[in-house]
Amino acid sequence: MQITVEFSGGLETAFDGNKKHVLDVPEGSSVNWLLHHMVETLMPDHKREEGKNIFLQDESVRPGVLVLINDSDWELEGEDQYILQPRDVIIFASTLHGG
Amino acid sequence: MDRSDSEKTDVLPMFKQEYGRYGRQMLVPEFGISGQLDLRSKRILVVGAGGLGSPAIQYLAGAGIGHITIIDDDTVEESNLHRQTIHAGNVNVPKSESAAEFVGKLNPCISVTPMVVRLSPSNSFSVFEGHDLVLDCTDGPAVRYLINDTAVLSGIPVVSASALKTEGQLSIYNYNGGPCYRCLFPIPPPADAVQTCGDGGIMGPVVGMMGMSQAMEAIKLLTGVYSESFTPFLMLYSAYNFPPWKSVKVRKRQKTCAACGDVPRISRQLIETGQVDYSEFCGSPSQVLLGEEHRITPEEYSKIVSTKHILLDVRERPQFDITSFPRSINIPWSELKHKEELDVQVDGSPVYVVCRYGNDSQNAVDKLQKLGIPSKDIKGGLYAWAKNVDEKFPIY
Ligand SMILES: [Zn+2]
Numbered sequence: 001m002q003i004t005v006e007f008s009g010g011l012e013t014a015f016d017g018n019k020k021h022v023l024d025v026p027e028g029s030s031v032n033w034l035l036h037h038m039v040e041t042l043m044p045d046h047k048r049e050e051g052k053n054i055f056l057q058d059e060s061v062r063p064g065v066l067v068l069i070n071d072s073d074w075e076l077e078g079e080d081q082y083i084l085q086p087r088d089v090i091i092f093a094s095t096l097h098g099g
Numbered sequence: 100m101d102r103s104d105s106e107k108t109d110v111l112p113m114f115k116q117e118y119g120r121y122g123r124q125m126l127v128p129e130f131g132i133s134g135q136l137d138l139r140s141k142r143i144l145v146v147g148a149g150g151l152g153s154p155a156i157q158y159l160a161g162a163g164i165g166h167i168t169i170i171d172d173d174t175v176e177e178s179n180l181h182r183q184t185i186h187a188g189n190v191n192v193p194k195s196e197s198a199a200e201f202v203g204k205l206n207p208c209i210s211v212t213p214m215v216v217r218l219s220p221s222n223s224f225s226v227f228e229g230h231d232l233v234l235d236c237t238d239g240p241a242v243r244y245l246i247n248d249t250a251v252l253s254g255i256p257v258v259s260a261s262a263l264k265t266e267g268q269l270s271i272y273n274y275n276g277g278p279c280y281r282c283l284f285p286i287p288p289p290a291d292a293v294q295t296c297g298d299g300g301i302m303g304p305v306v307g308m309m310g311m312s313q314a315m316e317a318i319k320l321l322t323g324v325y326s327e328s329f330t331p332f333l334m335l336y337s338a339y340n341f342p343p344w345k346s347v348k349v350r351k352r353q354k355t356c357a358a359c360g361d362v363p364r365i366s367r368q369l370i371e372t373g374q375v376d377y378s379e380f381c382g383s384p385s386q387v388l389l390g391e392e393h394r395i396t397p398e399e400y401s402k403i404v405s406t407k408h409i410l411l412d413v414r415e416r417p418q419f420d421i422t423s424f425p426r427s428i429n430i431p432w433s434e435l436k437h438k439e440e441l442d443v444q445v446d447g448s449p450v451y452v453v454c455r456y457g458n459d460s461q462n463a464v465d466k467l468q469k470l471g472i473p474s475k476d477i478k479g480g481l482y483a484w485a486k487n488v489d490e491k492f493p494i495y
Pocket of ligand 1: 358
């Protein structure tokens, strides 16, 4: 099934620079599985180690990144245990501090 | 009885002049005269009179908030003016005073207090006192946590926004069962992941839009729009996306939150005595500091500039495009740090490394060392070059 992953707040620099990706994922996959799948498939090899540190910490998203599942904070949806559904849109928004 | 225009009568709830001044917004059914009377009785604190604060203050003053306190210890620089238009003609003037001057000119019906001090753990509680709402218009994680904690412990809601490059974010914290900043972000991001408008850049209308949205949300909050039911949200703006706006639902107040939870671990006393260390909590970016043997001053470099050498400029591409030395080679630090070899023919020529302020160039010299390429950092970067050697060199 297909889902969409989007980056907001500059997190795409940890990946290949693209803000939006359409991914094919097996049914029954959790968001936790998706996090690792993204590191394996969306990060260029030479950037994977650093990119992983920018994206993940202690096997979850790093502090300062909000995960939004279909326009809703993942805290309201079961966090990384949420089971992905067809056509889900998952946004990884890193907080901005400038002003 | 002789009655001047600015005299309030026993029967009118506002001065006659205010009816004329606020007429256009009082015509709006969502707002009305009751909204005007609400705003008139309220006091707002704006922390930061920069890219967010400038437009927020302009529109809050126009709308007729009873009192505005503006705190900022910065002075206006020319590089602020593309986005901080409130400060027109006021380079080198303290931002809070410059903004207050604008407020005085725009709307004599309200009062304004500028404070030329930095918000700190020792003054935050007294600064916040007596305000109905705080606008977080600041530019760093440490001060954002300080504003949050003080607001939670003082029982004041916060309209918070931020912006960088082409994107902006906005939220309301500590209001009506909603989260505080710490509920959403219990741990700050790694310092290396935090960019300022000074390094990353900022489009003026992007941060302007966010500041103006803060003003609108402040008006809504102060006129009771969210008092019955409030769904916590985060507004995301991305100028080059379509559609550019998105609003998402976020979590409620978290029982486990260190600031607003059921068992808070942060108190006024801990903040005021410095036991909550905000700068340590948020950290500082990692930075290699080279020994003197790996560095030369801009003056020393000016003496060898015409000899055969390689000049590596490690600034990001947009910065390199703005201005650079002739014949310098651009490999941004963000790319260089991933490289396993340097695709530049060095053939024994000495290598010098330069950046904007002389920080990334030190990281780069350290990295080149690891790749087996000896090099030297030009101390203080192009900024020092322009200051000490070539005053015609453009600084941005
Ligand atoms: Zn909280």
